[in-house]
Amino acid sequence: MIVLEVTVFLLVAAAGTAVVLTRDPLNQAIVASFYGLILGIMFFVYQAPDVALSQIAVGAVALPLMILLALAKVRALEGSRREDEDR
């Protein structure tokens, strides 16, 4: 059991660092989703299945999705602005 706990802690630390070190927002959203999943596993290992379920649903799915959609909107705006300048 202690091996599992130490492993999940190391994974959380590694994934958290990976989120910070990923500079491109698009890639970062995907890495953050992975980090959310690892956090969910950590909650599960520490016997909080209720929290784990919310964490996986929100941290691994909903949050990255909102970031992706917001990025798509920002890029669509920037793309149309660039086209304006090209004329």
Added chain:
Amino acid sequence: MTPAVRRRVFLVAAAAAGALLLWGLTGLPDYGVYNGPYGDVLNRVAVAERSATNVVAAVTFDYRGVDTMGEEYILFAAVLGVAILLRAQRDEHEEPPDEDAADRDAPATSNAVRIVGLTLVGPVVLFGLYLVAHGHLTPGGGFQGGVVLATAALLVYLSGEYVTLRRVSPELVTDVAESVGAASYVAIGLLGVAAGTAFLANVLPLGQPGQLLSAGTILPINAAVGLEVAGGFVLLLSEFLEQTLVIRRPGEVT
């Protein structure tokens, strides 16, 4: 501020924050040691008092129900705010998403994604409903189940088109689901007042622990929260997608 100075300030601050954190860590209780009385008391009385085998649900939807109502309305207000901000404003106009899809090289959804997505929709809906309905028995509940239900709508979008998502979750339905879910929580709370006791008092029959129809108001409250959360998340998803795909400011090149 030059980068060198900035780095020095950061190192000092990081060392101080690290020391503070370590100091705090040494004061934590040992692993597995619980000092507060509430957890032990609840573990002893919750099943007997409320017939809820998931003590977490007994706490969040009954003993501490008003608090959870506030949390539900935080989500409600957040979704409402997003909807107000993102719905087409006066200086914006809508265009059918097909028109500007042509000049962007959006790759077609692969058959593998379509098939996996469509096969998952059914199980995900069922799992979401299970989580909502069994919140008082096993881990889960309205919030988790609601988000899982909303994920089904996301799968529909991923394996189909935006239009398909709108067809399975029309704006009116998501709006009404969110509002009715939020309002039902208060309505169930008022049952207690109508019965002559306190707001959100558990006045419905408690039944036998472990049965699906047990734990009084916890099950209906979970259903209300599930409806609100599922509606809210689908609404959020649709509003964002609509912004990305359809709405343009005047003068914008499409």
